[in-house]
Amino acid sequence: MASKQIGKVGPDLQEEKSVSFRRKEDGFFEKIELIAVRDLKIGKIIRSSKIVAEEDYELISDSSEDFDETMSYEDIDGKTVTLKFKRLENTDNEK
Numbered sequence: 001m002a003s004k005q006i007g008k009v010g011p012d013l014q015e016e017k018s019v020s021f022r023r024k025e026d027g028f029f030e031k032i033e034l035i036a037v038r039d040l041k042i043g044k045i046i047r048s049s050k051i052v053a054e055e056d057y058e059l060i061s062d063s064s065e066d067f068d069e070t071m072s073y074e075d076i077d078g079k080t081v082t083l084k085f086k087r088l089e090n091t092d093n094e095k
Helices: none
Strands: 012-023 031-040 042-058 068-075 081-089
Touching: 012 068
Parallel strands: none
Antiparallel strands: 012 031, 031 042, 042 081, 068 081
16 A cells, blocks of 8 residues: 655755865875755755865875775776875975
C-alpha cells in the first residue's frame, strides 16, 4: 500500500564542500576549499564561496607516513591514486 507524502514548503538546502590543491609557480601547492549551498528541489546553487589556505603544501612520496592532507582520484586505468601533502612549517610569503 502506498503512503501519501507531502514535501515541505520552501527550499531544501544542502551544503557541499570540495577540496583541491593547485600548484604554484614556486613548485609548492595551495589548498583550495569550495563551499556551495544547493537547493535540492531545483538543483540550483544558491551561494558559493572559495577559501584559499595561506599555508603552502609540498607533495610527498606515497611511502611516507608523515602527511597532513590527502587527495584521491581515479586514473584513466580505473586505479585509485592517492596524493599526500605535507604542510610547510616555515614559509616566507612576504617579499
